[in-house]
Amino acid sequence: MRRRVFDTNIYVDWINSGLHEDVLFERGIVRHMSAVVLMELRAGAFAPKDRRLIERLERTFRAVERLVVPSQVVYSDAGDVLRLLQSRRGYRLRASHSIVNDVLIALSARTIGATVVTQNRDDYRAIHSIRPFQLQVV
Numbered sequence: 512m513r514r515r516v517f518d519t520n521i522y523v524d525w526i527n528s529g530l531h532e533d534v535l536f537e538r539g540i541v542r543h544m545s546a547v548v549l550m551e552l553r554a555g556a557f558a559p560k561d562r563r564l565i566e567r568l569e570r571t572f573r574a575v576e577r578l579v580v581p582s583q584v585v586y587s588d589a590g591d592v593l594r595l596l597q598s599r600r601g602y603r604l605r606a607s608h609s610i611v612n613d614v615l616i617a618l619s620a621r622t623i624g625a626t627v628v629t630q631n632r633d634d635y636r637a638i639h640s641i642r643p644f645q646l647q648v649v
Contacts, residue, residue: 513540516579516620518613518629519551521649522568526561534628534649543625544572545616546580579619588642589614595641602637610634617644 517535524530535542549569556562572578581589592614596602602610613631617638620627626645629635639646 514543514620514623514625515540515647516543516545516616516623516625516627517548518616518627518631518635519548520630521628522548522552523555524630526564531649534647541577542572543577543579543620543623544568545619546578547612547615547619549578551612579623579625581615581619582622585615585618585622588618592618592638592641596637599641600637607634610638614638617646618642620644 515534515537521531521535525532525535549565549572552565552568553562556565569578589611593602593604593611596610596614597604604611613634617627617635621642621644624645626647627635628647628649630649632648635646635648638644
């Protein structure tokens with residue numbers, strides 16, 4: 512069973528421009544949604560129609576029990592990964608605050624053996640260099 516967790520940028524492009532349908536609706540995969548992605552989508556959904564779409568997505572993933580929520584263990588590991596990104600890769604959390612969410616998405620997907628699908632090549636590859644996980648950059 513091939514599991515996928517889609518990063519926020521994939522959903523945003525799909526909602527705004529209809530892009531990435533080929534990866535979002537690929538046959539033979541099991542889709543999961545990260546609670547962190549859901550938070551980011553809700554934070555950016557200003558139009559009522561966008562909020563309704565995101566609420567439908569949430570209901571769907573919740574109903575099939577495929578909403579991936581970071582555990583305490585994931586948060587602890589995320590702290591270690593973030594420290595290493597700063598010391599080894601020169602990340603500055605104040606300047607790169609979205610890296611925190613990306614780490615949580617990656618580590619949560621890792622716990623269920625899912626591939627993260629994203630356009631954010633640089634940050635996810637940096638995370639991968641510290642904690643390997645399955646990654647697909649589109």
